[in-house]
Amino acid sequence: MLAVFEVLGVLAFAAAGIIEAARKRLDVFGVVLIAAITAFGGGTLRDVLLGNKTFFWVQHEELVWAIIGIGVITPLFFRARHIEITQRAIEWPDAIGLGLFATSGAQMALDKGFSPLMAALMAVITTVFGGIIRDVLVNEIPRAVNDHQPYALFAFGGAWLMWGVEQLGVDQNVAIPATAAAIIAVRFLAIVFKWKLPAWRL
Amino acid sequence: MLAVFEVLGVLAFAAAGIIEAARKRLDVFGVVLIAAITAFGGGTLRDVLLGNKTFFWVQHEELVWAIIGIGVITPLFFRARHIEITQRAIEWPDAIGLGLFATSGAQMALDKGFSPLMAALMAVITTVFGGIIRDVLVNEIPRAVNDHQPYALFAFGGAWLMWGVEQLGVDQNVAIPATAAAIIAVRFLAIVFKWKLPAWRL
Amino acid sequence: MLAVFEVLGVLAFAAAGIIEAARKRLDVFGVVLIAAITAFGGGTLRDVLLGNKTFFWVQHEELVWAIIGIGVITPLFFRARHIEITQRAIEWPDAIGLGLFATSGAQMALDKGFSPLMAALMAVITTVFGGIIRDVLVNEIPRAVNDHQPYALFAFGGAWLMWGVEQLGVDQNVAIPATAAAIIAVRFLAIVFKWKLPAWRL
Numbered sequence: 001m002l003a004v005f006e007v008l009g010v011l012a013f014a015a016a017g018i019i020e021a022a023r024k025r026l027d028v029f030g031v032v033l034i035a036a037i038t039a040f041g042g043g044t045l046r047d048v049l050l051g052n053k054t055f056f057w058v059q060h061e062e063l064v065w066a067i068i069g070i071g072v073i074t075p076l077f078f079r080a081r082h083i084e085i086t087q088r089a090i091e092w093p094d095a096i097g098l099g100l101f102a103t104s105g106a107q108m109a110l111d112k113g114f115s116p117l118m119a120a121l122m123a124v125i126t127t128v129f130g131g132i133i134r135d136v137l138v139n140e141i142p143r144a145v146n147d148h149q150p151y152a153l154f155a156f157g158g159a160w161l162m163w164g165v166e167q168l169g170v171d172q173n174v175a176i177p178a179t180a181a182a183i184i185a186v187r188f189l190a191i192v193f194k195w196k197l198p199a200w201r202l
Numbered sequence: 203m204l205a206v207f208e209v210l211g212v213l214a215f216a217a218a219g220i221i222e223a224a225r226k227r228l229d230v231f232g233v234v235l236i237a238a239i240t241a242f243g244g245g246t247l248r249d250v251l252l253g254n255k256t257f258f259w260v261q262h263e264e265l266v267w268a269i270i271g272i273g274v275i276t277p278l279f280f281r282a283r284h285i286e287i288t289q290r291a292i293e294w295p296d297a298i299g300l301g302l303f304a305t306s307g308a309q310m311a312l313d314k315g316f317s318p319l320m321a322a323l324m325a326v327i328t329t330v331f332g333g334i335i336r337d338v339l340v341n342e343i344p345r346a347v348n349d350h351q352p353y354a355l356f357a358f359g360g361a362w363l364m365w366g367v368e369q370l371g372v373d374q375n376v377a378i379p380a381t382a383a384a385i386i387a388v389r390f391l392a393i394v395f396k397w398k399l400p401a402w403r404l
Numbered sequence: 405m406l407a408v409f410e411v412l413g414v415l416a417f418a419a420a421g422i423i424e425a426a427r428k429r430l431d432v433f434g435v436v437l438i439a440a441i442t443a444f445g446g447g448t449l450r451d452v453l454l455g456n457k458t459f460f461w462v463q464h465e466e467l468v469w470a471i472i473g474i475g476v477i478t479p480l481f482f483r484a485r486h487i488e489i490t491q492r493a494i495e496w497p498d499a500i501g502l503g504l505f506a507t508s509g510a511q512m513a514l515d516k517g518f519s520p521l522m523a524a525l526m527a528v529i530t531t532v533f534g535g536i537i538r539d540v541l542v543n544e545i546p547r548a549v550n551d552h553q554p555y556a557l558f559a560f561g562g563a564w565l566m567w568g569v570e571q572l573g574v575d576q577n578v579a580i581p582a583t584a585a586a587i588i589a590v591r592f593l594a595i596v597f598k599w600k601l602p603a604w605r606l
Contacts, residue, residue: 021549027601029556030549033532044453049246051255053455061521117263128235132339137536139545141341145223145232152231197229251448253457319465330437334541343543347425347434354433399431 001176002104006043006056007063009100014039014067015093017134018074023090024138032071034134039067041130046105046122050112091191094131098155099184101126103176106159110166120159127155148197150190158183203375204306207382208245208258209265211302216241216269217295219336220276225292226340234273236336241269243332248307248324252314293393296333300357301386303328305378308361312368322361329357350399352392360385405580406508410447410460411467413504418443418471419497421538422478427494428542436475438538443471445534450509450526454516495595498535502559503588505530507580510563514570524563531559552601554594562587 017038021031040057047055057064105126109119128144128151135142144152162179166172189195219240223233242259249257259266307328311321330346330353337344346354364381368374391397421442425435444461451459461468509530513523532548532555539546548556566583570576593599 024545024550026549027552029554029601033549033556048250048452049257055453058518058522061519064521064525114260115263117266118260121266136338136540137546137549139341139543141226142339145228145235145339146226148229150231152235197231250452251459316462317465319468320462323468338540341543343428344541347430347437347541348428350431352433354437399433 005100005104009097010039012093012097016090019090032068035067035071038130038134041133042126045129046126095187098127099180102155102158103180116163120156123155123159124152128152154183154187207302207306211299212241214295214299218292221292234270237269237273240332240336243335244328247331248328297389300329301382304357304360305382318365322358325357325361326354330354356385356389409504409508413501414443416497416501420494423494436472439471439475442534442538445537446530449533450530499591502531503584506559506562507584520567524560527559527563528556532556558587558591
């Protein structure tokens with residue numbers, strides 16, 4: 001199950017990366033690189049921090065091929081159809097990846113015997129890190145720290161929720177997808193209703 | 203002793219991170235994230251490079267809680283008191299963290315049998331890396347490479363000084379705090395008297 | 405042989421880093437740091453990802469000294485001679501480093517039993533990562549994703565070429581330098597004739 005979530009999360013984040021790279025008019029290599037970093041960056045850092053020996057993208061080479069293919073083809077498609085990419089288009093695949101990676105990252109930490117706080121940190125790292133590098137590479141202040149929208153908060157809270165539900169005896173095969181769905185749903189609501197974190201008024 | 207130095211260094215660097223994030227008006231999550239990266243970034247990279255299996259923030263979970271708490275509360279405090287944050291406010295906690303992390307990072311490398319040059323590099327990496335990511339995340343050229351003030355130089359020189367003093371037979375429990383105090387004192391002097399590295403005149 | 409290639413690649417990339425840092429008028433520490441990151445960044449990430457226990461710059465301390473020395477002396481030399489540094493000056497040492505690191509990185513992965521795709525990815529990571537951090541640190545969108553010139557493509561293609569030639573039974577001591585020379589030659593052609601990747605026309 002965690003593997004399925006990782007695959008879907010990788011594809012969702014890769015889509016978000018391609019959209020961002022296309023908006024910035026990067027070259028073909030830039031599109032593929034940004035897509036790959038967005039998709040694999042968070043999970044790779046998590047694996048380094050958790051001491052996992054083998055990385056996800058080494059075990060699943062077909063995913064690397066998929067991202068190279070999608071990264072080359074999608075821009076051609078956008079171009080042929082004259083599709084205008086809005087700034088908000090990135091948010092939907094990003095929300096799906098958020099739910100999938102938050103739960104898989106947190107569960108991986110719990111399975112290794114880490115505390116729920118560490119699991120929640122891993123959920124945040126897995127979901128946020130790839131996007132942060134993506135934004136840094138296109139020379140913007142990362143959305144994750146600057147857009148005043150709740151995002152990482154859902155990964156953090158979701159991990160605690162999942163841990164709590166599992167403590168109550170709910171089976172992982174129920175708890176993980178339920179939490180992922182809850183995170184995605186709340187994030188969708190946050191996008192639609194433009195929820196904001198409290199702003200600075202100095 | 204190294205553990206005490208790490209704790210104090212983490213708190214000093216976290217304060218520097220919060221000040222920087224508050225100046226940039228980041229959201230609550232941004233403040234906590236920047237504080238955590240500034241505080242733990244350098245030590246984590248050092249641990250990865252030295253091959254340490256467990257990270258400092260995994261062993262000391264209470265520090266993570268402390269930074270989350272401080273990151274949420276401090277901005278409220280600034281706001282209530284209408285405290286204006288100057289650009290130079292960041293420099294004082296940063297100088298304290300510099301002395302603490304330079305000596306603990308260098309000693310850790312020496313204890314592992316690395317050469318004094320590697321110890322000096324680890325001192326630089328531990329002290330500089332967190333601040334560099336902090337500056338990159340808020341989209342500025344890192345102070346560390348660009349402000350023409352001696353900073354990393356003190357970490358580099360301090361590590362050699364500490365190593366030399368220990369070679370002369372001075373006990374570590376004296377050499378480490380003495381070197382840390384010396385680094386902090388010299389850095390304070392550099393701030394007060396605005397010492398500059400030689401500038402370019404092309 | 406791989407070690408010789410790494411040494412030469414480190415020196416070539418360090419030269420590119422110094423040129424970039426000098427153009428941006430960074431301070432002495434900034435020049436040395438950028439040179440070191442450009443030179444060692446890609447190889448270090450490769451070693452972390454491949455699970456190598458000892459880093460190249462830990463084994464070859466004299467290289468660290470060399471970069472510190474070159475980083476301090478070169479700017480003085482530029483200054484004394486009033487040499488104007490053009491933006492394109494960086495491209496020649498960069499091309500040499502590209503060929504050397506692409507082949508050594510790919511061969512290292514093949515020697516560890518990784519697939520040719522992973523070897524090609526390692527060639528890209530080794531060659532591109534140091535330069536990406538260098539550009540991020542001086543607050544520019546990395547050349548590697550944005551300049552529309554084929555660069556990483558040559559590392560990727562070169563790794564496949566080298567793998568194919570070795571599959572045909574050619575000795576490594578011939579295949580590696582021949583591939584490196586081919587990559588450097590093609591990259592030189594790309595610079596001279598200003599080859600471009602297809603641009604966006606949305």
